[in-house]
Amino acid sequence: MAQREGLGPGGKTGEVIAQALIEQFPEYIKIKKATHNRVYAMVDKTAWLKVATYMKDKFEFDHVTAVSGVDWLEEKKMWVVSHITSYSNQVTAEIIVELPRDKPEIDSVSNLWGGANWHERETYDMFGIIFLGHPRMERILTPEGTDYFPYRKDFVGGRRV
Amino acid sequence: MSLYSFAYGLALWICEVIAWIFNTIGASGIGGWLVTPGVVQFLQVIIVALIVFIVGFLVSITFIWQERKILGRLMDRRGTQVGVLGLFQNFADGLKAFIKEIIIPKDVDKWVYDAAPVILIGVSCFMIGLIPWGPDFYLANLSNGVLFVFAAFSIAPFAILIGGWASNNKYTVMGGMRAAGQLISYEVPILLSVASVVILAGSLNFLTIVQQQEDSMWYMFPLILGFVVFLVSLIAEIERIPFDLPEAEAELVEGWMTEYGGMRFGLVMLAEYVRAYVACSVAVLLFLGGWSGPSFVWPEIWFLLKVFILFAIFIWVRGALVRVTTKQILGIGWKRLMPLALVNLGIAIALKMTGVF
């Protein structure tokens, strides 16, 4: 029969998790909103790997739904937005890490969660954000030899804009 | 009236007509030479060979038509509709194969590349002549006909292997080696089943075997195990689904035949169906009583009917099953079919020694 071990309401709702995160990393995390199954947070760049490891070990966040990049051209920053899900607690956390636009580097979480591997490669391919510690930081969707980053706002492609 | 006597009459008539022409223009030496028995017999053999070849060839082509129609109906569609009942499709395919542009890759080994389909189709057509359709309808009635047919059957893996290798392509080499491995390993169950029939019949001659079956009973019944083993091994030998990994489209495009285009490919496809015809005919002759049946129609008709029914069963198997991988094919051949064939051989020996047959 099915073992739903590790699944089902594990008792730790989003608010509990948010509270624990604030207590553990007080100066690195800002919680924007926390409901029973959602957590929205902004994390400092230097603490990203520590926060991710803490979430994985303590609250069983074991599935990376997506890692995406956002390019804020006028504010001269880039975001790396990660959505991470915990199957056992049924909570999805949205974590935003802000990076300076002229030096977009961030720690990679591919060694914690294999599911983030290709997402990070794609973010590098499209935005130029470098993930330090990634096993294979190469382009994935654009052909080899492409020397621009297509999804950046200063790259204008096509005719109808 | 046997085929040879009919051909003798025809050859004699032709020689007499040509001799009459030569006689009236005054060269009576050539005219006299033409009606000597030696020349007439030579022409007789050629006529018999032509008739047997054309008839066997037409039956092989009809197999293609039969496959397309029955397979279509199994898949809930109608099959080919070109011409009356779809019979014209074969000629359309042949014409297409003829007029296609021939593209030969640059680095193939020319001599071997050309030789491989020639060997394959040559050997297959060679076997057509050894299959008797009735007590009087055959080209050659060898005293060890069974052995000869299977020897010719086994040259095919050689041709496939060198064809795949000569095409200078990673995939065809793999396809060729898979085909060779499969075909060679399925020779063993086939020959063991055939050996059991030969033990019961006491002879390697096709006519004698069928005669023995008419006297006692079709060998399918006492040797049911051998019959099943023989059929499964035949499906593997003629490379049909479920055993068609050497030409598995989903992985290796066309396997060892990938680099053959135009008429070469047409010849190879034809060779496959000729081998299928020879395989079904041999199965009918050895196990299903050949041409025995009620005598209100010719024995040749009974033979053809049984061959077509057997091939319909092969088509049915193709429609229902999926392909089997190489490891599993070899496993089935060596680990399951060969022991069963040995058991069958034991049964045949027991039946013969206790005098039942």
Place this chain on the structure above:
Amino acid sequence: MAEMWLNMGPQHPMTHGLWNLRVKIDGETIVEAEPVVGYLHRGWEKIAENRMYPQIIPLADRLCYGASMSWEHLYCNTIEDMMELEVPDRAKYIRSIVLEAQRIGSHLMWLAALGTDLGSYTIFLYSVRERELFLDLMQNLCGARLTYNYCRIGGVRNDVPANFERDFDRVLTHFEKKMSGLEALMDQSSVFRMRMEDVGYISGEQARNLGVTGPNLRGSGVEYDVRKDDPYEAYADLDFQVCYENEGDAFARYRVRMDEMYESCKIIRQAIKQMPKGPYRLKPPRTAEKGKSGWAHVEDPRGEGFMYAIGNGTDRPYRLKVRSPIFVTVSAAPVMLVGYKVADVPAIMGSVDMCLGETDR
């Protein structure tokens, strides 16, 4: 033979789409595998930044053209989350029905592709024949067979046509009868089982860590289904079971999808009975504030689909991110391939149900 790298693709009769699978083989055994995607990359997310919100719906159809209703619904859910709209109940039920019909259609297309990969055109023709019925239902509903353009932000485009319940009932009854015959063609065929059992094994923990979702994850014993664990549309009120198997091989994944088709028939029947009356669409606002974001995730036939949108202050989005389930599953494919033979590759990749449109976007 020595070890060599073999390119299975990009031009290949394996029917899944345009991608390249590089395998390093030692004789016939696979030692390493490396999928190479990106041949179908169209820059979808960048195109979407230059289109108005309703204009992106037909664009979302083309993400995975095998299950297009699922993607346009996901997009509408995302924008509704961003604009904080609550869709009317009738629209929720209509969407659930149509999504489940799309799930059956997508699984039948997967079955057809699996049949041709394994060498049996009979399976292909039988599945496509059943799929035609569902495409006819969709055509009655919205006029299109493949890319529907039916969901709208705030509801659906039109109400159900006349004889909706009668047609669905007829199709589902006929389909359930035919399914048992189709299943028997594969379950009771020892050749098929020999081909699919004990190949492509991936364990539950590996699948969870590598981000595999959907039937591929449920085939390895992890019972995660977004429809149950984070319900959207009308799924919270519908009673159905999550299909899973424990073995983790290709046969388990195949069984999960066949069971899901039965479950979808059940869901459609319940939803048709419970559908309330009322409006089927409400008018959404035209623009979204700058910096406002929203996201949604659904149970696509292939896994967990997810979209994340950020508004621009105008009527176009600033950023629209698509997570495709197969993009992540293909990255986990080497785990499923190493150690097996080259001849097993079509069976394994066929059981994963790839769709290249959503992988490359």
